[in-house]
C-alpha cells in the first residue's frame with residue numbers, strides 16, 4: 529500500500545498500513561527466550577520514562593542488566609519503581625535532555641568520570657511535535673532530539689571509551705540499538721546543502737517531517753555500522769529496528785484525532801520484541817548493520833543505506849556542531 533508519493537506521508541494511510549502489517553507479520557528473525565539474559569551487562573537507555581522505552585526498561589531489568597536510565601527531569605523515582613517491579617537493584621538514573629547539547633555532554637562527562645563501561649546503548653528517545661519548534665541550541669526539535677543529540681551522545685560514548693569496542697582478546701561484542709521507523713522510506717530526501725533544515729509544518733504534515741527525521745536516524749544507523757567494522761567484524765554491533773505502530777505518548781500533541789488513530793495501534797509490550805531481541809539474542813553475536821521491521825530482517829531504504837549519503841551525513845553533522853563550537857574527535861577509521 530502506498531503512503532502517498534515519496535516526499536509526503538499521509539498519517540492515516542501510514543497508520544492503516546502499520547496496523548495491517550502487524551496483523552500479517554509472521555516473524556522470522558529468530559527465537560527469543562527467557563534464558564536470553566543480560567546479567568552483569570551494563571545498558572544505557574534513552575527515553576525510558578514512557579512508551580516503548582518504559583517497557584524495554586522493564587524487560588532489560590528483568591533480564592538482569594545493570595541499567596542506566598537516561599531521562600529528562602520530572603521522572604524522579606523511576607529507577608526505584610523499576611527496581612521494585614523487577615527485583616533488580618542495579619538500576620540507576622542520570623539526567624539527559626537531548627534538546628540541550630550541554631546536557632548530552634554532561635551525561636557523557638559524568639559516565640567517563642565514573643569509569644562506566646557500557647555493553648549496550650539504546651538510543652530510543654524521540655518526539656513527534658505538531659509544529660516546527662526550535663530548541664535552545666537553535667535546531668529544529670525533531671532534528672535535534674531524534675537525530676543530532678543521539679549522534680553527539682553515541683559519538684562521545686565511543687570517543688571516550690565509555691562504549692568500548694570488542695576486545696581483540698575476544699569476548700562479547702558491545703551493541704548499539706537505535707529505534708528507527710519505517711516512515712523513513714517515504715520521507716523527503718535529506719538536503720545536504722541545507723543540512724538540518726526543517727520547514728514550518730502542521731499537525732497533518734508533521735508525519736512527513738517526523739519521517740524525514742527518521743531518514744536522518746536510519747542513515748546514521750547504517751553509517752555507524754560501517755564505521756564500527758574492524759578487520760571484517762564489528763567492534764560494536766549496530767542494530768536498528770522499527771517496532772511498528774504502538775500506543776504511546778508520542779502523539780500527545782495530536783489531541784483527540786491522535787488518540788482515536790492510535791487506539792488501533794498495538795500495545796508497546798508487544799511492540800518491544802525487536803528491541804529486546806537486538807539487546808539480548810546470542811544469535812546476533814558477531815553481527816551488525818541489521819535492520820528489523822517488526823520481527824523480521826528488512827532492508828532500510830536505499831537512500832539510508834547508501835554509503836555516500838552516510839559519509840555526507842557524518843561530515844555535515846560534525847561541521848554543523850563545529851560551527852556551534854562543539855568539536856568531536858574523529859573515531860578510528862573503519863575498514864576500507
Ligand SMILES: NC(=O)c1ccc[n+]([C@@H]2O[C@H](COP(=O)([O-])OP(=O)(O)OC[C@H]3O[C@@H](n4cnc5c(N)ncnc54)[C@H](OP(=O)(O)O)[C@@H]3O)[C@@H](O)[C@H]2O)c1
Nearest residue numbers: 575577578579580600625626627653654773774776777778
Ligand atoms: N509510537 C509509535 O508508533 C512508534 C513507531 C515507530 C517508532 N517509534 C519510535 O519509538 C521511540 C519511542 O517513542 P514512543 O512512541 O515510546 O514515545 P513516548 O511514549 O513519547 O516516549 C518517548 C520517550 O522519549 C523521551 N524524550 C522526549 N524528548 C526528549 C528529550 N528532549 N530528551 C530526552 N528524552 C526525551 C520521553 O521523555 P519524557 O517522558 O520526558 O517526555 C520518553 O521517555 C521513538 O524513537 C519513536 O520515534 C514510535
